[in-house]
Amino acid sequence: MLDRDGYRPNVGIVLINAHSEVFWGKRVREHSWQFPQGGIKPGESPEAAMYRELLEEVGLLPQHVRILGRTRDWLRYDVPSNWVRREWRGSYKGQKQIWFLLKLVGRDCDVCLRATNHPEFDGWRWNEYWAPIDSVIEFKRDVYERALxxxxxxxxxxxxxxxxLGRQPALHGRGD
Structure with missing residues (x-):
């Protein structure tokens, strides 16, 4: 389901622990990491989609989390054309997302990446709040920064x- 501008409605989830660290999931059989996210089905509210995606991708139930906030409006990002399925080219531009901030009130052991038959992640860790911006795939960086x-x-x-950023070690090129 695309909107008239070519964006697929989606939710993004920032899950934090008691130390304000964020959940960071490793995509199945890939070396890429990201926040949980997923499409909103027709007739589904963003909040209902968030809880469904949270269960499907992280294995957490509503009682394991508390909603702290959400973005006021949709945040959009464009997907490079070489990432777009051939049958969608020309009509699909990217994702528009409502982002939710959740606090884990359960325990780390409540996380179950194999809650469904089609897991999205095969690893996870807690990360500093801002660190994901610099390690997520480039075309998602701006939307991650805006959401965070x-x-x-x-x-x-x-x-x-x-x-x-001020306390991160400076990066030097080869030969410096």
């Missing part, structure tokens, strides 16, 4: 993105 910036107001004690 907007949702950071709901997280007590999380440093600013600028402070996080």
């Amino acid at each position: 910036r907007e949702l950071s107001r709901f997280v007590k004690g999380v440093e600013s993105r600028e402070d996080f």
